[in-house]
Amino acid sequence: MSGNYSSLGSESVGGSVPVAAVADHVLPFQDSNLQTFPPSDNRGKVAGSFQPPRDADDTFSQPGQGGQGGGADTPQGWQSYFNVITYRPYFNVDTVDVLERIKDSLFPYKSDFVEKTSHNPDMYGPFWICSTLVFVTAALGNFAAYLAHKTSAGGGEAWHYDINKVTYAAIMFYGYVGVIPLGLYFLLKYLGVVSGLIQLWCLYGYSLFVFIPASFLSVVPWDIMRWVVVGVATLMSAAFLGLNIRSHIKTGSDRWFVIVMSAVALQLGLGLVMKLYFFTFFYHDTLKI
Known part of the structure; x- marks a missing residue:
């Protein structure tokens, strides 16, 4: 059955893929602008972005670092007093604390x-x-x-x-x-x-x-x-x-x-x-x- 096959010559075949160009023009990658953040110190604590309710004076009632800022999902106004998420920063302690x-x-x-x-x-x-x-x-x-x-x-x-x-x-x-x-x-x-x-x-x-x-x-x-x-x-x-x-x-x-x-x-x-x-x-x- 080997006689039914013909060998492929060394002649050039039409439509072949051209040889890749020499890498003379390499596109450089631009430096990334991603910001790196240091590791958080809230090990074992609840980390969140919810602002607790104000009890008329914040000097002696601020929550820990896990309660900074006001998230988009934080209830606003009087409704915040009926939401459990609002009080989460006041439980932001671990066993050591x-x-x-x-x-x-x-x-x-x-x-x-x-x-x-x-x-x-x-x-x-x-x-x-x-x-x-x-x-x-x-x-x-x-x-x-x-x-x-x-x-x-x-x-x-x-x-x-x-x-x-x-x-x-x-x-x-x-x-x-x-x-x-x-x-x-x-x-x-x-x-x-x-x-x-x-x-x-x-x-x-x-x-x-x-x-x-x-x-x-x-x-x-x-x-x-x-x-x-x-x-x-x-x-x-x-x-x-x-x-x-x-x-x-x-x-x-x-x-x-x-x-x-x-x-x-x-x-x-x-x-x-x-x-x-x-x-x-x-x-x-x-x-x-």
């Missing part, structure tokens, strides 16, 4: 919490501190009541837990952190003191952290021990709150002493209510249901 602020709340003598958090006050820590306190005080309060009942004279009788402690704890802690800073904010605004509502919520929220370990220590079945534990925790919390408010408003109002003492008194009252309702069990000795 929250732990650092918790540590600062345990050392009240520094009184620099307001300055350290002024660039990025958060609501993440206060929300979870209050939520933890609600369930911790309710659960441990019932458990401490059980231990007190078993060690009392009527320990052989049936014991019943109090589910209402959860409701009352939620009202007490959420209400305190929500309402007291709001009232203080309007008072400071009336006196012409520069302040921010988010900053005050942040300060009050972290001031309650010390009550969490105090709740665990208050389980011991000795009332004197409970008074000491809750008393020390209340003094630490009140000192942290009072010193930071003092350092913030001392130069802004000549009534700073009255304001600071009022805030400290309310914090002491909160600790007293916590001790008397959640960790005082003298009435359980004769309780019969």
